[in-house]
Amino acid sequence: MKRIIFILLYIAFILPIAAKPPKYEVRAAWITAVYGLDWPRTRATSPEGIRKQQAELIEILDQLKAANFNTILFQTRTRGDVLYNSSIEPYNSILTGKTGGNPGYDPLAFAVQECHRRGMECHAWMVTIPLGNRKHVAALGNESVTKRKSAICVPYKREYFLNPGHPQTKEYLMSLVREVVERYDVDGVHFDYLRYPENAPRFPDSYDYKKYGNGRSLAQWRRDNITEIVRYIYKGVKALKPWVKVSTCPVGKYRDTSRYSSRGWNAFHTVNQDVEGWLGEGIQDQVYPMMYFRGNGFYPFALDWKEQSNGRQIIPGLGIYFLHPDEGNWTVDEIERQINFIRAHNLDGEAHYRVKYLMDNTQDIYDILEENYYTAQALQPAMPWIDNIPPTAPTKLSVEHQGDGYTLLRWQPATDNDKRNAPTYVIYGSDTYPVDTSNPENILAQRVQGTEYLYAPIRPWKAKKYFAVTAVDRCGNESNVNQNNQFHCTKHFVILR
Template sequence: MHIDRYLFTIFLLLESLSLKANPKYEVRAAWVTAVYGLDWPQTKANTPAAIRRQQAELLAILDKLKEANFNTVLFQTRTRGDVLYKSNIEPFNSILTGKTGKSPGYDPLKFAVQECHKRGMECHAWIVAIPLGNRRHVARLGRKSVVVQNRKICVPYKREWFLNPGNPKTKKYLMRLITEIVSQYDIDGVHFDYLRYPEKASHFPDRKEYRLYGKGKTIDQWRRDNLTKIVRYIYRGVKRLKPWVKVSTCPVGKFRDTSRYSSRGFNAFYTVYQDAQGWLKEGIQDQIYPMMYFRGNNFYPFALDWQEHSYGRQIIPGLGIYFLSSSEGNWTRDEVERQINFVRTNGMAGQGHYRVKYLMENIQGLYDQLADKYYSTQALQPPMPWLDSIPPTTPEDLSLKRKEGYTILQWARSEDNDKQNKPYYIIYASDHYPVDTSRAENIIAQRVEGTTYTYAPLRPWDNRDYFAVSAIDRYGNESKAVQLKLP
């Protein structure tokens, strides 16, 4: 057994040395945490000037993510029974203004979506699902709290309130919230956190529901099935509204014991009743962001287990970069780098970074290392062929004008089989003809909405002689590129 462990460790070290060119398709995500203002906001939006400062704080985060070629923002949209958008169901989070339910004078989710899209990044609405907060927090929410409005689906447990997954109406309540978000905002995904029972909650107060709905199952299996029913109901509901919107969850990082290593009694399947690999097998998740906030052999075999049971869906391990802080742990940066190398070597879809504060603070130089090495080129979103596999038509009539150091490209619009959406465009450039569109370093812009693009390099030596343009849909299907050869 000890020999096997040493061999596995050596295998990992060898893999970490085999660096490849940065991939063209990769999710590069960061969690932007609003609860307690951990990442954002720091300013209360109580005056017009304060609103602008609050917005500027978010723009600074998005700009820095864009500069390091991140392409996905997981924007916290619901925390503990309160929200960061204009809802008819739950109140505004107090972090925005200092007062629960008070409007900040703008819609933070709408603002975040628009600004992410301007920068070519996806915005996913990050939803804390089951916990509702402690008694004091619920009391501050007042009459708009779900505990007041819909008491039957809520239960108290260990001085906190929770939605009750065992009540069949819980999934309908959550879907009401998701319907508001998906219908009213141009989001790219809904991302669920805490879609689970409290840890080791053997005395969770759901015996009444178990007697009514258990149907001979063990209580453990019944609880797992309850969460699966919620996931299934919401996944299907989202796909009916907007099939291109990604549905994802961040489950506990270790699914259960693997053939390689023990989870040491803390895992998704037994500890919090998440059958997340079952969700992948059933096809009711597009992505899974397992919370892999571990290192060494507590990370690698369990990350590999997710990939081996992905059933063709996207596995994006969440990396615990907060442990690089001396106040949180004693990690060194090379631990995170090895994890990124391992994720890439084993064909996973990308990485998520928890949380954005540590990127903004460049903890142990991680941000610089990502920007200069691992994310030095842009990356496109991996496609989702289980939803749609037909690319848009190839752009045509590509033309070019040069003017005062600018290069202005124009082309004819592409068409997509999904008439609900217009294609976006990807711009490639190179000093060689034809432009190799398989190489990530040739991408100079993505998610371009119109049929005109102006290339304005900051440095003369960044200018390029040759250009190509392809079309891409919201499922990640990319057309062939039209090439432009200069005379």
């Protein structure tokens, strides 16, 4: 009893105090395109419309960058339509107001470019199994997968779905993923609704079950179907680009824990997602469980994900939309407690659903994150199960003052030969020597390409005196530190890395 009281007091009183931010942490936000919920507001039907649509996305990315977010989950596929130039599915009507309408640019290519320009990762967020209601499917016409691949599609409760029990479903989904991974420099592919509809005993797959069930229960067969899709896509992505992260956002509670009930809403039983099985098999790099709950609906289930992670990255999705009075009666300290709990128990970060509530600063959530939690930049956690060998260190760092507070840093590149997985660079600065590269407050920039960086502090009188640079590969491995040599150059000492 005393231990339980201590835990409750810990959560209630100690956790609201923001701790020093970690150096490695995923800070993600979902940018929702379906129905234009987050983006876009403007239709791209003219050069001016294209410019405004792109400017709306840039505004979102600029604000997230200013608050030290580092991961964008950009909606790339919605309900059988997409936001990139696909040879398989049509453009989403939200871009132009017309189904299949070409917006005059490629939104995914634009998002990737702008994220990378700001040192952020861009993950292609793809809704997988649902295909939309009858009206939506009819609007897609002959371009709908229900017309072109009718054998793998089924109607259920006035909507259409891909049939996870059909062997060709995984191949169709992989064809979409292959387009994205091969054509775009995405950092991850992120799968939403990779599951059956909730509590669906009458989902129309009885023919497939009789054909492929092989004595398994219906529930187990369905779980195996989803797992096979996950496995097939994971292996397919790794064969193309091993560093591209594969993730899902499953239902937020895996199943009942030993002490806490999921109250009938969990991944394993309700929607046939065996996520802990995926983690144990190693066919996920990240999992973003949709943990839109409070109190004992959050904390014990977050610990359960961590305990079953098999070393993979667990990034709880936080329901910040409940901060809006039309959505729920949450107060912002609930989100603060959850973030501190995530950090205290060494989970790998958090994702915010959805970006609109950050942009609107609902209950000051954006300000609180910027001023109290994301006060310094964070690097991406590494993926040692893919690659644990750091790149070689850059060398011969030099400093040249340009006047007006500008400082040009140059270095010789890392000598790694894998051009597809070429490292980028992290720039550190400090008022003390040697630069402490373990302190995230010293990170000036990340994902720098090329071999030079122009340092332009916002307040010239607070300009850093000492600098360092490291190389980081796309699996998050950072090069070793070499701080044995110094060079004196117009009042600044420079560290050779």
